[in-house]
Structures are given as C-alpha cells and as structure tokens.
Amino acid sequence: MNTINSKILEKIGDEKIVDKLLSLSKSDLNSVLLEVFEKQTDRFTAADVLKVFQLNRFSTPSDINPANFHDLEAQLLLAAQKMDIQTVLLSPSAPLGSCSVFGCVDQYNIVSAVRGTETLADPSNMLAIIIADKLKKRKESNTYPLHYAATARVTRAQQYSGMGFFAHFGIFCMVSSGKDTGSYRCETELLDKHLLFYKDFFQEQFSTKLSIVLRKRNGYKDSDGFFAKMSEVIQNAFPDVSLSYDSSDMDNKYYQGINFKIFVEIDGEKIEIGDGGFVDWIYQMLGSKKQKCLISGVGLDRLLFCKA
Template sequence: MSDPMLERIQREAGIPELIDVLVERLAPTDLQSLLLEVYRRRAASVQPSHLLERYERDRFVRPSALAPGVLADFDRLVWSLLPEHYAAIELSPVCPLGTNVSVATVDQNKVVTTIRNTEVVADATNVLALECASRRRLLLRHNSQSRERIRLCASHRVVRAQAYQAAPGVLPHFRLLGLCTAGRDEGSFQFETTSLIEHIAFYVRLLREVSHLGYQTHRVRVTLTDLEHGRREQTLTSQVFEPLMAYYPGILCELDPDREAGRGYYAGVCFHIYATNGAGTELELIDGGFTTWTQQFLSNSKERMLISGLGTERLCSQFSALSVETD
C-alpha cells in the first residue's frame, strides 16, 4: 500500500496516527480481537447475491482448471517414487505470520495475511524449513553435534497475492511439490553435493516416470549455479554432474554462471531443471537451492538446508499429450 493511500485512510478516519496505534500500541492478541470483531460485523452484512458475485470475480477463490483425479494421480506417482528416507507430511493451510518475510526476500504484500496472526502458505518449502528446524532442534538437544539429516516432502496448494499476467488457467493458487533436506555441515562440501544429487535425481526420475500418466517430457536439462564466484564449479561438475549422468544417461547437465534469479534468496548453489514438451517448448519446471533459513531459525551457523519445488499444475497442463493433440 502506497504512503499517499495510507495518509488518505488516516485522514478520513480522523486519526492521524492510526497505523502507529495499530502496529505499535496494540498487542498482537488485542489487534487480532479488534479485527475479528470488525470482520464479524462485515461478514454479517454480506448478502447471498453479493457473495455469488464476489465468488465469480475474485481471482483468489476460483477453482483450479485441473480435475482432482489428475492431481491425485500425480501425487500417487510422487509418493511411489519418493526415497524411503524422505518423510511425506501434510501441511496446514496456514503458517505463522512472517514465515516468508522473516527469512526470505519476499514482500508481505505478496502473501495472504490472516487476522489471526497467521498467513496462508505461499511457499511450502518455507514451512517445510520450519518443520525441519523444529526436528533438528530436538536432535541438537540430545547431541549438539548431531549430523542426522531431516528430509521432508509435501504436496501442497499455495496462495500468492502478487498480480499475475491474465491468462487461461493462471490463478493465484496452485499445487506445489516441495522437498527440504536439513542437517549439519559435514565438511568438504559433503552435505551440499549429496543433497543436490538426492533432490535432482528424484526429479529427473519423476520427469521420466510421468510418461506413464500420459505426459511428454523430453530433453531434461539440469543447470547448476555457483553463487560464490565460481569457487565450486569444478566440484559441482565432478561430484554432482558426473554421478547424475552416470545414473541417468541422456540428461543434459550445464553450469549456469549467468543466472540472476534467486541471488539473495539462495546461498552457495542453486539449480534449475528444464524439460521440453510435446510441442517443442522448453519450460523451467523445478527450482531449488541452499538457504540460510535453519541457520537463522536455530542461531547456528553450522546448519545446512537445501530446498526445491516443482509446480504440479504447470507440468500437468503444459506436458499433457492430450493438450498437444488438441492444439
């Protein structure tokens, strides 16, 4: 919200310091109680006919264009391929207020904030990171040097408030498959290389196996970006790319030193995975990288974390053999 708009609201309310009062002088629980009463009264005045109009025009509430069975089939494939040492969890629709802005470079205006000091999940990996940190903290209480890794996965519908370009099927909410691996620095870049192989190998296998569901994914391409001025490029080539190409002959692996997206969000190394659909268009499907989130949550510089995510509906809608035939 722009400053002139805030000034207008305060002026029309007759309370010049309205924002300061709400933010600084009211306890979070008091502000919550106030807003609950405000919206209780507003909700009571909503007429059914107006509700239907709102449902039809509000971009946040319209249903996905994909059938539930399509998403369920994709998730079943995911769970069948997920390595045994990963735990699949079902996330809550909401998470603590500030989950994104406190550790990630995300403006709070891009998140749907609730009046109960929570926010609607905008990125499953942020919440997986919190769960990883909680589990790591329990391990560290028993052994302050614990290297035991926490590996979590979730398939979750997320909501993002930023304005997207209007296009058929483009909604502020979509299903996101997220992976998160947390642990402790193991020296010699060992945590980083093995975690990268785990995440990337899972996605590459998934992109191959989706053919059983009728999706066409050709020319799978993996790119790695060393965000520390190329210091690790040789290590990434020998310890990540070479094992991956041995496991999955035919995949393309490239260093991408010119990548700009994700700088300031990721730390150390990040990656993209692309695939080409039946129409011959290459699309980015998976984004991932290391973050300092568990270091911040646990105030421990030795903690390490790799996150990654795949947009389920992007894959299902853009790589369907049926969609190519009907174009």
C-alpha cells in the first residue's frame, strides 16, 4: 500500500476497506462502484464537467489531422487484408486485467473502469484474447497459422510529455498464432509474415528501407540456438534489410526468445517505428505449451510525424 493510499484510508477511518471490498463478488463490487460514481456525478454541474476536461489529460484531443490519421489506418488495414491477414474493429474497452494479468504491466498504468472493463491500452492483448477465444470454442484452428491485425486509439496512464505525446495514441498491431511443429518452423513462419508485411508497406508508402535490431530474451530452453535461428531467418529472407544485435536486458520477461525493433531512415535519420516479439499469452490462456504467438506493432502518431 503506497503512502498516498494509506493516508486516504486513514482519513476514511477504515484501513481494511479495500480488503472488505475485494471480499465481495465481482457483481456486488461493480454495483457498489457504480453507485459511488452515480452519487459523485449527481453533484456535478456543467461547469464542473468543463473544469474536469481542462484538467484531465486523458480527455485532451490530439493535434494530429484526423483525416490523415484515419487514412493511414485504412492503408495499413487494406495492406493487411491483401496479405490474407484478418482485420478486426476492436471495442474501446477491454476486459479488466487484459494487460497486467499477462505480466510486466502494472495495473496502475492502465485506466481501469467499472463493469469488469478497462480502457483499451494495447490492441495486441485484445487480438490474442480474441484468437484464444476462437481456438477454445473451436471456431478457428491454428494448425495453419492465424494472422490478425487491428488499429486502435489506446489510452495509458503513464505520464508523457513533449510535442506529439498524449495519454492516448494510435497503434497498428498484428498478432499471429500457430502450433509448435518442431525445429522452430512455426516461429519462422510467423516472423517471416510480420517482417514481410512491414518491409512491403514501408517500401511502398515511405520509399525507404527498414533496419532491424534483434534483441535477445530468455524464455526458450535453448536461448542461444533460438536466437541464432531467428537471426538466420531474417538474414536469409530479408538480405537487403540491415540487421544488428542487442543482448542487453535479457531478463525482461515481456517477450520470449527475441524482441525486434524496426527502424526507418528518413532524411538521413533512423527513427524507431515498430516493435515486436514472441509472447506466451495464448499458452497462458489455453494451457498448451505448443501454442506459439508473435505480436508486433507500429505507432501511428509517430508515423504521421515522420511523413509530415
């Protein structure tokens, strides 16, 4: 319990109130929270709403041209569809815990809500959840890899500052799922698909070459062998893409085996525009270690600043 919360609970006069609330069923807790928000907004006036807007960074509109933003979304989604990648229009809400439960993300960095939801913070988590749901219900099979893509405007609670930084921003992401068939064949196919998509898109839209930094991560028993294999995959499939290596931060558990960073060169400057790697999210949801999952994404706001 941090110092601020301790002082608040002391002011309430019941330092066990959080534990008492957590002892309620999810539906009962939700009812209590809804009642609190209703009572709170009953006291609001229109002037109060304006004041909240002026003070709340989560409600501040972006200064990006909305037509350019949605045009870039359409370009990416159409390019994905041409490569037989299924596209999804996501809800602005996600299940509560959809980022933090998978690890390495603090719920304090997520805008939590009522009715068992939170504001969408990462579309890749949601696509992984959607894929796992389809696999569990046998609506899909990933014997042959599944590839999904989406764009979304996401909100995160971290403090951002500087030009072009907002509490909300746009992301294009891809999530692929397949079954392990040995010799890293599944991972090779997934990685090929993602990198080929970005290579083709950026060469067509930006007339520029990609460069990749491959970063080593733990998570595979033969971490050296896996890293060497993925490096070979990139070098063989994309001989014209500059590839460099980074073995720092290996203990970062967000990604498994590898993390790749994608850069484009614009006016002589290298700019990071994408990030990706293997994760164990679908394995966590379905309980099968044979489930492999690759995620990647690019920041739409940053792309638009690059094109400006």
